[in-house]
Amino acid sequence: MNRTRKTIIKAKMIPGILSPLLLCATLLNACNWTSARKETRTTTTARDENTPKLVKSVQLIAPARHDTCRFNQQINIAYANNKRYPVDSAILLYNNRPVATLDSATRQLTFKIPPGKCGENTIKIIAYHPGNRQGSATLPLIVKPDTPPRRLAFEIVNTYPHDPAASTQGLVYHDGHLYEGTGILGESTLRKIDLDNNKLLHMYSLASKYFGEGITIHGGKIYQITWTSREGFIYDPVTFRQEATFRYPTQGWGITTDGNRLIMSDGTHQLFILSPATFSRLATVEVYDHHGPVHSLNELEWIDGHVWANVWLTDKIVIIDPATGAVTAELYLPNILDPAQKIKLNMKEDVLNGIANLPHRGTILVTGKHWPTLFELKTK
Numbered sequence: 001m002n003r004t005r006k007t008i009i010k011a012k013m014i015p016g017i018l019s020p021l022l023l024c025a026t027l028l029n030a031c032n033w034t035s036a037r038k039e040t041r042t043t044t045t046a047r048d049e050n051t052p053k054l055v056k057s058v059q060l061i062a063p064a065r066h067d068t069c070r071f072n073q074q075i076n077i078a079y080a081n082n083k084r085y086p087v088d089s090a091i092l093l094y095n096n097r098p099v100a101t102l103d104s105a106t107r108q109l110t111f112k113i114p115p116g117k118c119g120e121n122t123i124k125i126i127a128y129h130p131g132n133r134q135g136s137a138t139l140p141l142i143v144k145p146d147t148p149p150r151r152l153a154f155e156i157v158n159t160y161p162h163d164p165a166a167s168t169q170g171l172v173y174h175d176g177h178l179y180e181g182t183g184i185l186g187e188s189t190l191r192k193i194d195l196d197n198n199k200l201l202h203m204y205s206l207a208s209k210y211f212g213e214g215i216t217i218h219g220g221k222i223y224q225i226t227w228t229s230r231e232g233f234i235y236d237p238v239t240f241r242q243e244a245t246f247r248y249p250t251q252g253w254g255i256t257t258d259g260n261r262l263i264m265s266d267g268t269h270q271l272f273i274l275s276p277a278t279f280s281r282l283a284t285v286e287v288y289d290h291h292g293p294v295h296s297l298n299e300l301e302w303i304d305g306h307v308w309a310n311v312w313l314t315d316k317i318v319i320i321d322p323a324t325g326a327v328t329a330e331l332y333l334p335n336i337l338d339p340a341q342k343i344k345l346n347m348k349e350d351v352l353n354g355i356a357n358l359p360h361r362g363t364i365l366v367t368g369k370h371w372p373t374l375f376e377l378k379t380k
Contacts, residue, residue, distance in 0.1 A: 057135030119286025188212030225252030
């Protein structure tokens with residue numbers, strides 16, 4: 001090591017001695033660090049000043065929680081605020097959409113419920129207070145249609161024999177053939193039928209642990225659900241070869257398709273909109289008529305933009321607007337069976353169930369569990 005190198009090292013090690021270059025670099029870094037701290041503190045302070053402080057300051061006192069109201073009904077909405085937080089202004093929201101702005105003195109207003117989604121809707125108030133404070137409260141509200149469904153008339157245009165051994169759970173008419181799903185443990189099947197010649201073309205039996213339920217055809221495949229197993233099957237429509245299975249978190253009652261999505265019932269007043277690719281739930285539709293929720297929705301069929309559903313243990317089919325859940329029409333079929341046929345059935349179980357659309361004829365097929373007849377109806 002040469003003398004110059006030794007001298008530099010020695011100088012660095014002597015306390016109190018700092019080279020001019022090192023001193024400048026140190027001061028520059030210190031200034032930059034201080035500036036960065038100031039900038040960060042300024043940004044944080046600005047962000048904190050602009051973000052409202054949330055406080056528990058308001059309460060909705062009318063209507064009552066889970067009150068049942070009707071479309072087009074005028075209701076009184078009122079809120080109260082904590083006196084610690086004077087109100088500068090407030091916004092009222094219905095299903096998260098602003099519908100009114102209230103001044104500092106107004107604590108109530110009359111609101112007309114717009115036609116729309118049936119079932120649970122929400123009212124929300126957001127109040128603004130001095131000092132950049134903000135409070136909110138949300139209240140659930142049940143809404144049903146304000147008019148009764150239209151009663152459909154019908155005429156029987158044709159009848160066909162039906163296997164009385166079949167506990168019908170689902171019907172679909174596709175490419176000139178009738179497909180039927182049947183239930184009962186150990187007797188559940190999937191069938192393909194030549195309707196005009198009353199000929200069973202193909203039948204597949206489910207494993208005895210499955211209680212077969214509704215069926216539909218989507219994307220060229222047959223979908224069949226089961227009652228309590230929470231498992232469904234996808235078949236090739238020609239060979240009935242089972243190609244895949246899928247699962248769902250509820251009971252399975254009826255299933256149909258709007259051409260893009262699957263729609264399923266579980267015996268409640270709800271319809272579940274499902275992705276055909278993942279079977280994840282995309283939406284839930286609550287079904288109501290002017291009386292309230294319509295329970296026991298069973299076999300489903302998509303007809304002209306509406307969901308037709310058998311109501312279990314009744315002679316009634318309801319026609320549902322899938323966008324709102326409102327029952328827009330009803331089809332009553334209490335005396336469609338001949339009394340001599342009806343007396344042979346167990347009417348506690350062998351009820352109306354099964355709807356198939358025949359769009360090329362402008363008619364529908366209906367039948368029931370263990371019924372000896374399929375009826376072709378024209379509704380009006």
